[in-house]
Amino acid sequence: MKSKMKQILSGAVVAASLLLTGVAYATPYSFTVTGDYAASWIMDSQPEPDFLTWPWSFGLKMVGHYDYQPDNKAVIVFGSGSGRSLQIFGSVKGEPIELLVADGPTLYTGTDGEPVFTPGTYALTGYRYLREPGNFTLTISPVPEAETYAMVIAGVGVVGVVARRRKKRA
Secondary structure, eight states: OOHHHHHHHHHHHHHHHHHHOOEEEEEEEEEEEEEEEEEEEEEEEOOOOOOTTTTTTEEEEEEEETTTTTTTTEEEEEEESSSSSEEEEEEEEEEEEEEEEEEEEEOOOEEEEEEEEEEEEEOOOOOOGGGEEEEEEEEEEEEEEEHHHHHHHHHHHHHHHHHHHHHHHO
């Protein structure tokens, strides 16, 4: 009788903990451009802009992976009403170059001074380096916290221990 009560109680504790836990995502988001141009960088979901370009955009200096940019440094400009949703600028021999100029929906909410990004996939059109036209997809996704992986490993370990104990009883 006691073991049955323990089973019910432990099942209730597990069920309650599953209901009370939220998704464990960190604040950083992964930004990935695919299609006719490739780029990726990690940025906070609520970044503090490095500069504002009045009236409808802001920019950030980011390190990431960008086609045609061997030093992996770029200036990313996000727009909210100018038609230019995303622009990526690099440099060659100290001269600024346009790596990507893309039109599409506004990619953030909030103001240009306090933008807030939301995970999702966005279709963009425009041109890439040397003004070659193209179609692009920007995917914004949360970067899992290290604790998420620790919880998964711990959960698998607990399941393994329970399975081993049950096997010994049989």
